[in-house]
Amino acid sequence: MHRRTLLALALFTGLTAPSMALAADDAIKIGLLATFEGPFTVLGEDSERGAMTALAEANGSVAGKKIEIVKGSSDASPDSAVRAARKLVEQDGVKVLVGPLSGDEGLAVKDYAKTKPDVTFINGTSAAQDTTLRNPAENFFRFSTDGAQWMAGLGTYAFKDKGYKKVATVAEDYSFPYTQVFGFMAEFCKAGGHVPSKSWVPIGNKDFSSVIAAIPEDVDAIYVALGGADAVNFLTQYQQAGGSAPLIGGSITVDQTVLTSKGKLRDVLKGTPSAGPTADTNDAPAWKAFVDAYKKQPGAFPSPSLFAHGYYVNMKATLLALDQVGGDVSDGGKKLREALSKLSFDTPTGKVSLDKNRNAVADIFLTEVTEGSDGNLLNKLVKVVPQVNQTLGIPEDEFMKLGAVNRDNPSCP
């Protein structure tokens, strides 16, 4: 019986010891939740660089108090995001949490936020519409815009300037691409365009032949909202299948991870219009200063991804608001949340303020892929769409009538 007695003792001490190791100090703990594992690891690491850039600007402290970052990792699934958020809030005792990174994670963390009214949640880059639009949480703030806002101006540009009348869409099958397609179609359909076919593919899909076969022959262009490897796979296979329709890109479809790929893909990508919260050839001094600061982070890309940008903006907002309240969150973060709601500040990409649902109103950049002087592809700034709000300039009651974002909504065949 010795064995089992010892086993019981080991279990007992092992499970109680860590709970006694909670120490109190004067630092402010901020939880940083991003995808440090799974398919979005690279994006998660870049988002950390963005957040750390904001922290470095504040010299690692606000109002004389040191900032301590506690990291939490998810694998882009909603369950793991909530588990990581729980650990940060309930075990590490953070009162302020920045994150998460992807759409469905954001929806799940918002639901969790409702059960923790004393903790303040600030979004990372998750961009699903209903994280803030429908049934929002009082303590969830988003200083980065959502995926529909990112598309502002693109639908009109495609219809009027490019002259595309019929467009097929190919996008990944979860809430963020739904939101992107919604944002594109809201304008495109209103302008008089038609979308006869929408294809939804699972994340990590390898074989796109059935998708390509389903694209109608007579479309003027294809709207592609795929990320990273999915985008490269689709575009390569589409080209090999003899497809020649021009492309329209979602916000993460034509970012640096895709544009730096080699081969004939480059020719297809040239001239692709897109829109998003950042543009590579932005000449604004604030953006250039941000790029320089970002490049000081270890392992940085030549140009910050929109994930680095989103986490930077949200972390910056957090630090500004914490500074306003003197780093005091002892009242359950009430003052901090008031400061956050009223906060309006200049980011590297223009002024940001919040609406009544605590979602950002900010500038959006319409871009087009061009070849730079060094032969690299980059997103050239075409136009800045100023101060886009979550309802895309449409009156709110009219916008809500368009219905919740999903696979079948909107529709204009």
Next chain:
Amino acid sequence: MSLTAATDGAMPQQNWLDKLGAAHILLAVALLLYPLVASDFFLTQIAGYSMIFGVLALSLMLLAGYGGMLSLAQITVAGIAAYAVAILGNNTSNVLGFGWPWWIVVPFAVAAAAVSSALIGWISVRTEGIYTLMITLAIATATFYFAQQNYAIFNGHSGYAGIHAPVFWGIDWRDPKPFYYLCLGLAALSYAAVLYGSRSTFGMTLQAIRDNPRRMRALGYHVTAHKVFAWFLAGILAGLAGVLLVWFNGRVSPGTIGVDVAIDVLVIAVIGGLRHPIGSFLGAIVVILMQTFAIDIVGAERFNTLIGLVFLVIVFVSPDGILGLWGRIKPHFAQESLRAGP
């Protein structure tokens, strides 16, 4: 490699206290008093979660240790129960959600899990060893992708959210302490059932089939039926774990039943020792603690490497997991008690 599980043979008549064992009583008391010292986080996120995965690993241990059938589909079976709870009960995803009361939903969910498990078993009992592993992996992967792409039943990538544990007798069973005791009660029940079952006629027959199916067939036993029934029993355990899992997370999505989770369950069972029922829980505690705290030890970039290394070391040093390791060093300590023995 043979996965032989140790069972105590014929025992002399004992009183119930001896039968239960001093260690079990000590362990039970410690676990019952645990909420007095533990924080809410340790109660649910570590202890509760470990026990849920412990029960899942136990269902695998039942199949592998007593039946010689290594399965990767246990999380799939649990997922079927979890989805059943979301579909038959209430959810906030505006898809299905029949709103049945929990006392109808839970038996339904567990029954659905047990029947699907029996079906999976019926398909895979014709295979052996690595082929069972492969066929169950195929089933787990197929279910994962089906759940991800099916919108009518599984609601695709986002799955179901807003599932709440029942509130009855004036207790919200998702509050930390009640939920801990709920998990503890279920884990204890499952553990006792597996211990009892392993010594029952059916358990003995199953182990005999594991050791020599041809001889058992020649003796007139229906080998396939016994194996499928073992799958059915394992399905009940996995289904119960699935119900707790969906109450614990408050949501279920394809990520819950992914292949990585299926492998986690196998790793838990292997680390604990596939031959010992208690090993499932021990393995679960080690794995959950590692997954939760490794990021604090080595930072965000390399924590999965650390987890992998610990698994490698345990399996390399002791193919029979942590309990096997203890079994090997025990003789060095045990000399004294051998001499003093009765």
